[in-house]
Amino acid sequence: MEDSLNSEDIPIVWPKQLPQLKNIDDRLHCPICYNYMKNPVISTACSHNFCSRCIRNNISLKNSCPICFIDISDGMLRPNRCLEEIIKSFQPVKSYVLKTLIDRIPTTGEEKLNENHCTGTTTDSVLPCSSSTSGSLLDGEGPPQKSSDLLMPSFASQLPQAADKSGLDKSTPISSSPLPAVDTQQSPMASCSQPRKPTPRASIHQQPQNTTKTIKEVPCPVCNTYMRDTLINVHLDACLEKTKPTKRKPMPKLIYNLIKDRELRKKLKDLGLDASGDKATLINRHKRFTILYNSECDAIDPRPVEELKAIFEQEEAESRRLANELRYASAKIKTNDIGKIEEENLQYLRNHKESYDRLINEIRQRPTLAVPSVQSPAEPTPVQVKSEPLKEEHNSEDEVTEIFVPPKVYEMICLSDSSDSGEPGGARAVSSAETSSPEGDNSRPSSSNYSIPDPMESGCSKDSSISISGQTITLSTTGSSDHYSTSPTCYSPVDESSNELFDHENSGIPTLPLDNTKFKKSNKRSKSPVSDISQRRMSLRRRL
């Protein structure tokens, strides 16, 4: 049903003057796949015709005729040999017929076109038509005649097969006399093969009779064709070969619910198919192969099972590829919608891996004394700097940066701390912090301690951030413009364990945990800071 040949026929447009011709052509197409029917079957319930595979596919989804909605099942399908013959004969001459038609329409007019149209429909109408109209037209249609001549051998061999099927062959064994043979040939002819022109057929009917008189001929015991006795052996072999597969029985439909995985796997293996995947895959595979196999059983000469398997595997691979593509595409859309943050997070991590590594190293090189104080400022400050300035000022920025602020601020604090170990950048920051501390003494008591509007303080935070990396600059500067940003600087002097500062810090601390708990809701990381602060407080006291 997916012949590339057929799809090339699509653009052909029948002349508008002859809608009947188009109708005939349409009737030869499967209403499901829209190609010329392949192994056409007729539904005995409603007499609609389809490709065997198409309708079987349809029945596997819905037990009704796609055209009239009447209930049908696999058992109601019978191969429509007549239609098959029509399609087989019509397809190769279609383009020719069309071409001649189009060429003749302006010159010959309606009458001849009607004649042409008649040849396509039924033999009953063909006979009077061909007799009434000029023979020149038929002569003019040389190629169709030729092609029908060429087709005759296949007719001769195929039609008796049809007769065999319908049980007409009971009379054929008595084929010593030519007459009964002609009878059996004629009966299917009359009923089945309307598409071709009658004149060549008539001549062929006479041929066997004529030739039996002159040349010694014997009937083939299988297909009942007469031929020279020298050819009979070759023919018989071919004939037997051809008729053998017609006996192929359709595979039974399984009730998959009653079959265990193992059995199903075994069945697939026995068929020579892939037996991997979950049950749904197995069922689907078995179902589709059954459809393919059974549809092939409707063919006059079914293709070998090996070929079917190859076709099936090819289709499987194709559908797998499509499914993968689909999955990939949908996954892509998902990351755009939901995973954007995740993606950006990873990107950020990758971009700043160096600075992280450097900071980790710095911390490791730090004297042991500084370690507890490092941990403590690291946690609480990020909470403040991160959640406040970002939420208030950088609404446009999404969560990615928010999540990643803690490490950045952590960096910043670490560096300002690391001044202990003599880092140049950090030292500068610290010195500025120290210079600011006396002023801080004055300013802090007056203001609430987490909102010190000290220009020097903010300058300090800027300073320290500059010394670290570009990333922190942006953050800390935004932070410094906000009054909460003073908190990191509040802490950094404390880390220097300056006594006066600590006193201030100590007095300020009670409010800070409150501040932290406020941010707890917005940040899961803020869980630790509270305990860290108390830890830090303890350590500072100890040092004092």
Add this chain to the structure above:
Amino acid sequence: MANIAVQRIKRELKEVLNSDEVARCSIHVELVGESFAELKGEIAGPPDTPYEGARFQLEIKIPETYPFNPPKVRFVTKIWHPNVSSVTGAICLDILKHQWAAAMTLRTVLLSLQALLASPEPDDPQDAVVARQCKDKPQIFHLTAQHWANAYAGGPSINTDYENKIRRLKDLGVTEMNARASLSSCDWDLERATEQIFS
């Protein structure tokens, strides 16, 4: 896309493009993108209906299992119709659901949709508000549908009364679309619509 689906769509496109309906400009289909998975449809409002003279855009998505399963069709153009959601454009039509048959085509689907526009089924509604209006106040429904067709689908008849009401709501800071939807669902009662919007 499965081979059979692609082939079908190719043929159907040709069928539609060669059909009389396209010649009369009453339906139109075109591909969206390279794959045959999505198409854009267009139908003309049928004559002697409030939709006359308007053109409605449709989004057609072809499933992998086409033609054994129906295409997914949705109105892109807003429309006031009992069997089409006035918000999402979802369509309630049996042949797009359980009554689909493999022998149906894009052309038959589009023609069915045109027929649906011509004969609304308020007893099997997609949009309950519209359906109620269609049953209880057919006159208002007709005018509303006409107004929507004019506003969104290029319909010819302009209803100045409705326009004025929308403008008054717009003056209150309501978007035109919201104003129209609210007024339509309140049978163009300005007070009720205002209440609905600001409650």
